[in-house]
Amino acid sequence: MKNSRNERIVLDSWRRCAQAGLSPDSTRQLYPLSDQQLKTLCEQSHNDISAFESCAVPAAASLPKASAFLLVSQQGILLKKIPEFPLFRLFRPGFSFSEAHAGTNAVALSIRHSEPMWTFPQQNYCTLLTNCTLYSAPFTPDRSSVTLAIVTNRKQISDWPPVLLRQLISSMSLELRQVTRSHIRQKTESIHLTARQRTILLRIAGGMTDRQIAADLHITQETVQYHKKNLYRQLDAENAVRDVVKALQLGLLSLEDLPV
Template sequence: MNLDDRAFPADPRSPGPRPRLRASWRRSARYGLTTDEMRPVFTGSVDTGSLLYECGSEVLRGLQSTLANEPVSMMITDADGLVLSRLTEDPAIDRSLDRVHLAPGFYFSERNVGTNGLGLALADRAPSLVRAEEHYCTGLRGYTCAAAPVVDPGGAIAGSVNLTTWSDSAPELLLALAQSAAASTSALMLARGAGRTAQPAPHGEVFRVYADRTRSPESELLTPGWRNAFSEARSAFRRGLAVAVAGEPGTGKTALASLARRELRTERVLSARPPAPEDVEPWLELWVPELGKDSTCVIVSGVDRLPAWATSELAALFGRVRAHDDLQPYVVTTASADDLPEELRPLVDVVIDVPALRFRPDDIVPLAKHFAAQARGREVELTPAAARALTAFDWPGNVRQLRRVLREAAAKADRIDLHHLAPEVFTGPGHPLSRLQAVERDEIVRCLIEPGTTVADAAHELGLGRATIYRKIRQYRINVPGRTPTS
């Protein structure tokens, strides 16, 4: 389908950037949809026990009283566009939405039904308003849909809030209501999500990556668990392949790519970290002019977290600057090969996996010494007990977390022992803690890691019975080598 200006509706009232809607129409065509066809897949199972369903339904019930007697249908969907619940007091719009299958149990993502409000909000990770003729499929052009993504306590997209009304109704406040309901749902999920703190919004930094002149990259950073990935990346770059580096957040994907590039030639390496969805346009303006310049490589991080319209822009950009018989001018990073956006896959020749730090125990102590020396400006010693504690921890934040912990510890001493390490290092994996529980856990750890302190000493200082402190050690999965039971 050729989406020229005659095919695409021209509506000057459109509140979002036209490129987003145009990109959504193009994606809808690539999915094989036609304007008179929808594929809203039905599933017989809807998770009504999830935190999203519980909190979203509560928020929408409160909003329902505000919209009494208004022809507005309110819905909660999951991150895949599956409609989990629908509330309305208008029987006519209810029956009408049943006919187009915009109902609980049906998937309403772009891939299923083309451009629509909730599908666009999930694809672009941003609030979206799709009016009558802006819908891709004609069956939806009798409605106006406003949707906003819901963020879970960990900072990921959990789903969306979608408000749908007739296309001839005034939608001026519809998007604001959807955004407010989504924000309220996110806040309620955070409050009930075992006290977890929300991840800070990304800032979309663009910065130059410099070589570490204080240590040799080969001796300090190319630890055993990293060498295979490094060699694979260097070989791919040498062959002129376009590379994606995959791994969990904080595993050092950008560092790996930049080190491998510097092994082959001297060049300027820019790292572009993804911003919040509403900041993508100025973020692109910061670094796109540098793409394709001589001896310049741009590492675009987290392409799996970018809005769908932005990955379309990247695909067009990479296609224009792709090199022949030379190092490619771009590298991308992603959580996994499966998460690499579909439009970028033809422009990536090889995906290199960087293992998480918990699968690289032999790397922990060498990296810890490197980061500590880097922060202190001179060699820093780790006591055997500190080294054991660092190696025993599972490092959910990977190398980034290790760097932060060692920099904090190195600020205190040239010889790092247990009591210089952050309390988090002595806690095993488990349920997230409330703020009060975290304070209690930290106080127990603080007492236990004091030199010469026994469990009985810690119990006495905290005013706890021995049975109580042992129970709390098990509860918080505290493990101080040599001072607490490991079972």
């Protein structure tokens, strides 16, 4: 059943490519981003790339020859390939797997349908991918910022790509949870709320207006607004509600602190 669905999705993609007038021999805009745009994208994906490097390097020892792991942005832009070797020289950071640029391929289809996808050499639309078998899967169902893939020149393969990719996704998930906890800990250590800021934050959480807070604390509304602006800046929040949420996320407030 899964194979027939995969084949239907591939066929639909071929139709879209043909209707769009994409030539199978096309090599147009395979690297659509400028150097600065690619640099910005990589900076935004820093944690994902770091986790991928940490986990894919040891996992690559289990890959057959002429195979590699790929980390791809949700826009279809290749961020990292491990290991590096000449066979897939075409796949360097900035390469676009987008259907509009590279035609039908498993990476584009996996991003489009948010599920694992295969494409074998004869199923890839563009001739530049006719020596590639691709297996791609979203990082996790609730985290859609990146997609992982395996590329190989092998025509006859069993179930090792899904197995290896699941293992890589599992180890990357653990790595990123640790990075997130470390980031939250560093962020918390860098934020120091004054007693007055904490008092005002608790009253915000209780639903009090600036006027009510000012009257309750015997200060002016301007002073309340001054402290709120500092809280927005320190907690990187755009409004009072986000202030409270961020303070809870960072452990600066606990649910027990909040007024009932």
